[in-house]
Amino acid sequence: MAYTPPAAPQNTTPMADVRGRTAFITGGANGIGLGIARALVRAGANVVIADIRESALAEAKASLGADDQVETVQLDVTDRAGFAAAADKAEARFGKIHILVGNAGIGVMGPIMDARYDDWDWGMGVNLGGVINGLVTILPRIKAHGEGGQVVTTSSQSGLIPISYSAIYSAAKAAIIGITEAARGELAAINIGISAFCPGPVQSNIAHSGELRPEDKKQDTGYLKREEELEARPVSPLWMSQDEVGERVLAGIRRNDLYILTHPEFGPGMQRRFDAIMASVPDEEVNEARAKEIFFLLDNPIFAEQSARCAKQPADA
Numbered sequence: 001m002a003y004t005p006p007a008a009p010q011n012t013t014p015m016a017d018v019r020g021r022t023a024f025i026t027g028g029a030n031g032i033g034l035g036i037a038r039a040l041v042r043a044g045a046n047v048v049i050a051d052i053r054e055s056a057l058a059e060a061k062a063s064l065g066a067d068d069q070v071e072t073v074q075l076d077v078t079d080r081a082g083f084a085a086a087a088d089k090a091e092a093r094f095g096k097i098h099i100l101v102g103n104a105g106i107g108v109m110g111p112i113m114d115a116r117y118d119d120w121d122w123g124m125g126v127n128l129g130g131v132i133n134g135l136v137t138i139l140p141r142i143k144a145h146g147e148g149g150q151v152v153t154t155s156s157q158s159g160l161i162p163i164s165y166s167a168i169y170s171a172a173k174a175a176i177i178g179i180t181e182a183a184r185g186e187l188a189a190i191n192i193g194i195s196a197f198c199p200g201p202v203q204s205n206i207a208h209s210g211e212l213r214p215e216d217k218k219q220d221t222g223y224l225k226r227e228e229e230l231e232a233r234p235v236s237p238l239w240m241s242q243d244e245v246g247e248r249v250l251a252g253i254r255r256n257d258l259y260i261l262t263h264p265e266f267g268p269g270m271q272r273r274f275d276a277i278m279a280s281v282p283d284e285e286v287n288e289a290r291a292k293e294i295f296f297l298l299d300n301p302i303f304a305e306q307s308a309r310c311a312k313q314p315a316d317a
Contacts, residue, residue, distance in 0.1 A: 013256040014148030014191050015099060019044035022094040024087065026077050026134060027104030029056035031204025032154065034063070035246030036101055041066050043250060045099070048090040050075040052104070052212060077104045077130030083137045096145045099253065100138045102131040102176075103154040103197075106209035107230065112167040114222035120168055122217040127172035131179070139192070148191040150253050152260070153180050155198045161269045173198075184258060184302045193256035197249060200263030201239040255313070258306040 015021060023040050027033040029051035037047045041064055048071045051057050057072040064070050071093045073086040090097055108123035131153050142149035158166050159173030180196035187194050210227030218224065245262055252260035291298060 012188060012191065012193070013254065014193050015150040015256070016254050018099070018250070018253065020046070021098040022046040022048065022090065022096060023099035023101060024048045024050065024090050024097050024134075024138060025101040025103055026050045026075065026130060027154075028101070029053060029060040029072075031206065031242055032199060032202050032245055033101070033103045034060050035202075035242030035244070036103065036152075036249045037070075037246070038064060038243060039246035039250040040099070041069050045069070046094045047071070048073060048086075048093070048097075050077075050086050050104075052076050077102075077133055078125045080133050080137070083133050087137050087141060091141070096147065097138055097141055098145075098147060098149045099152070100134055100142070100149070101152045101154070101249075102134040103152070104130045105154060105156075105206070106212060107206045108168045108209070108223065109165050109230065110223045110226045111165055115168060116220045116222045118217040118219055118221040119223050122213060123168035124172050127169065128175050131176055135179075135183075139187075142192055143190055146191075149193070150256065151180075151183075151187070151192065151194040152197050152249060152253060153177075153194065155180075155196050157198050157200045157261075157263065157266050159196075160198055161266060161273060181258070181300065181302065185300065193253075195252050195257050195260050197252065197260040198262075199240070199245055200266055201236070202245050202262075203235050203237075203239045203241055255309065257309065258302055 018040060023037075023045050025033050025037055025040075025047060028037050028047070028049035033049070033051070037049055037060070040047050046069050047064075049057060049060055050073050051060070052075065054074050057074060061067070061070050061072050071090060073089050075082055075086045077083065087097065104126060106123065106126045108119060108127075110119070135151070139151070142151075153176045155176040156169070156173040158170045159177045162170035162174065177196045177198070180194050183194050208231050210224070210231060213224075213227070240262060248262050249260055251257075
């Protein structure tokens with residue numbers, strides 16, 4: 001008998017209305033994070049902006065012009081105790097956290113042969129570890145209040161189309177997609193949505209990530225010179241604005257999209273990657289007995305559910 005995948009989970013949208021809800025956004029003081037914060041504030045949500053730069057937090061809060069809806073907290077996302085304290089502050093101000101946006105990230109780029117332990121530890125610690133710390137700290141708090149919620153994990157198109165000189169960055173971003181896909185079905189059962197956000201180039205300060213590298217991650221590194229060079233790279237006016245990308249994330253939160261993508265220009269490259277994977281599947285008959293034995297590994301209903309969701313509504317709904 002041919003293998004039949006399990007039915008897709010119910011298409012729920014726990015944060016279809018964000019008014020009065022509270023969002024906790026890491027890396028929220030500029031670029032993508034600030035764009036998301038601005039979109040949520042306009043939609044009536046409360047926003048807690050967490051960022052490692054205290055001066056940027058003050059500027060971000062002033063730019064939003066909605067003090068009654070905005071709280072700020074200084075946070076290094078690799079600091080687990082600090083994360084818990086930040087979550088406590090968010091709840092003290094607004095009562096409950098409903099939306100977690102794990103957005104803090106750094107650009108760590110260079111040849112893999114030049115990468116040293118400090119480069120790997122810093123890149124993975126912030127880009128992947130920061131997302132993990134947010135999940136461990138805040139997911140139980142969302143579950144506890146029982147009102148539902150949404151998690152957005154900021155990955156990247158580099159998690160879908162890895163390019164040369166991006167091994168550390170792409171590794172973290174691909175892992176984030178895997179975590180999101182694996183958690184999707186589990187969290188749906190407790191009315192929490194989760195979305196993998198995979199933006200292309202956005203007008204942000206990621207080129208200045210080297211300024212944030214701590215001293216203890218500057219000892220065994222092959223990338224310091226490249227980080228200095230990256231800071232001189234101009235931000236193209238053709239890159240997506242932070243406000244546009246923020247509105248796209250808000251729409252994805254409201255729809256509970258599995259994937260939030262921003263740039264249609266990446267479509268052909270993604271298709272070629274997926275085609276290459278499918279072309280590598282052994283051209284052999286399926287062993288039906290083996291398929292029945294390992295049925296739970298062969299498919300995930302979240303993919304059919306997302307395809308059906310996209311077929312039913314326009315991308316900008």
